[in-house]
Amino acid sequence: MNTRLLAVALAPLLAFGLLVGYLVHGSSVGAQQQVSLNEMSQNPNQWVMPAGDFANLRHSDLNQITTDNAKNMHVAWMMSTGATRGHEGQPLVVGDTMYFESAYPNHVYAIALSDYHIKWEFTPTQDSFATSVACCDLVNRGVGYGNGMIIADALDGMVYALDSETGKVDWKYKEANPELGQTLTSAPLVIPEKNRVIVGVSGGEYGVRGYVTGLDLHNGKEVWRAYSEGPDSDILIGSDFHGPKNQGTATWQGEQWKVGGGTTWGWYSYDPKLDLFYYGTGNPGTWNPSQRPGQNKWSMTIFARHPDSGQAVWAFQMTPHDEWDYDGINEMILADIKVHDQQVPALVHFDRNGFAFELNRETGKLLLANKFDPSVNWAYDYNVEAGKPNMNPEYATRAGHNTKGICPASIGSKDQQPASFDPQTGYFIVPTNHWCEDYQPFAVKYKAGFPFVGAIVKMYRGPGNYGGALIAWDPNSGKIVWSDHEHFPCWSGVVTTNGGVAFYGTMDGWFKAVNTKDGSLLFKQKMPSGMIGAPIAYSYNGKEYVAILSGVGGWAGIGLAAGLTNPTAGLGAVGAASDLGKYTTLGGDLVVFTID
């Protein structure tokens, strides 16, 4: 509450600071600084936010590359990132400069689009301990931009604000502490209009409480921090919150909420009109469900909060009492669409648990929740009225019991790889996974001096023996329109364009362009490495380009990334993707396509 008072007291100063920021940086980036970031994102020549816009549509209005000519695409330019681990991010294009960040050790580059020279490069000095606690490869999901600054997260928990012209550090802030098992892998949400940088934490595996932090964009000072569990005052549940109170403690046994998990490492979106930002929280603190009775709110939850104060307006828990590690962190796409033939301001979210959730993003009311992979079996279906899954007890997990054939596997029907909304067809183009698993948790034991908890998970390709698919989703009917199967999980993001084309990459190293209407393949190119990053579209000197970071890794590619050559094929992610090494190898590169 003190921070709120402070914010009110400082508001005039902040406005002044913003103005100074514009003046200082205005000369360098030109007239674009005079307009809001939201307005800048409407210019299809640029790509000024990780997801292209606040709504996370990942759609470009560019239309030079079309379904007719995509077959003539070719590589325009390339650049090594100097890092070898998983590249889960995407470049930004602001004015005449491209910015991107590599996997650990998190090199940040500014590249002049005129002649491709490196304007500046920044590599943070990092606490290497972070590499030993990062759960699922040493990934990074890209930088943000605002007020002439590039905001870059480093694995060891530091947030850096870099002058976009020089790379000089304007400020830094410590968001996560590797000593507590926390790391930082997500892209920051920068809202210059609100003078905010919003950052989340990774690493829910150590039983610490997840949180999201609102920083002052101007100076990097913490303004508020909102926890995923605990008393409503810690969660920043305000008086106008739609929903029951005190759930952050009441849905836990005793004080287990203190190690409640619910980390916040996904993509963030923002609705300027409602002044709400949206994100999802991860799995509850310990893997072993027997250890934490209750619904465990607000883990596995979609939150809507105000960026000024962090106050939550609504929250919706998708997987009560998670038994499978279905983190709820996937992106929230804000689209004004028809659901059941009713026009709504929607939030659409394809969750790890295999259900597509469509809500009214103003009220948080659930409108539709359908499976986006027919193999999903942990729940029969979702009770939209009650906002709860109808669970299938056959696929529940419990200590000491090996539950077989759970779909999806813990990597989910979709992980962080972001989908795109194509306004032309009205479809969401969604990269998905298709793995199932056997899951055997152990009870917490204590054998005289030695604590013991854990689970054995065995993952394998789902029914039909494919590993993933690119699908088109009709949000009105809540049905799959078309589906392109892939051998491995489809772990790269997607961008759609007004040329009628959807672009994505595969883990085995194929960059692909498909027709958004029917999924038919238009173009493919074998790449230096497999792809788990997201493509973007921009134009320079009147020419359309599509750029993607190549560099396999991430959870599904961890076996290759960590050099795991163990013959125990069949166990976990390494087993299911054990033949990845036949198709691709490690290495980070930026690859940019165009057409003549």
Next chain:
Amino acid sequence: MWGSAAVTPPPAPAAATPLRVCADPDYMPYSNRAGEGFENKIAQVIGRDLGRPVVYVWKSTRGEDGFTEVVHQYVNRGRCDLLVDVPYSVPDLDTTDPYYISSYVFIYKRGVGLDGITSLDSPKLQHVKIGYEADTPVEIGLKLRTLIIGAKPFMTADEEDASPAAIVDAVQSGAINVGLTWDPAVGYFIGQHPDLTAVVIPNARSQGSPEQYTFPMSMAARDGNTSLVTQLNRVLVQDRSKIDAILTSYHITYFKPNGNG
């Protein structure tokens, strides 16, 4: 001295109810009858601040179902009030807030080509003699990677005359190259061997299965004894620096719960 025995003169009023602590009579570095273990030292601090004299109920937690027996036949039957060192949220007891977090570790000699082993996925583990504490998460981690074949199990917790020092001695003598065990069990012994190092085994997801090697540790009271747990939580905060000093003096590598609650 058999059965219950007061170890130090109580600083509290004579009428104060004794704090009955269940402890192993001969299990260093945890506890022994001479009061030399870190559980003994911590119990003294807690007893002093609660104003209750510490009285030990000696009972080994080792052997098959040893700990289960202590929980059901001792703590939950009211024969003792307190266990000093158990995993947070262990079933059938009321645990306090975690007061330290420690990890399973690799123990190996420095400077003999083993430096750089920092996770179970380190390639160097393919070519060394491994020892591990049996029936713990490291055993599962070794199984997941087929490193279990040829590895030597140690049974510290199964036999009342065994010592966690055995795995440290085996590394020192070269019988094994790398030992995997719980840091608080061995820090005390490693301190006597300056050429040995203990490196934290990070939690992992690299094989698909969730592998937890880091555990928050708590004190525990009888299931439902919330008033004692509440008092203990208060005292654990007050005595933070004293507890830190004890853990450090037993060479336990730990970090503090982040206290964001």
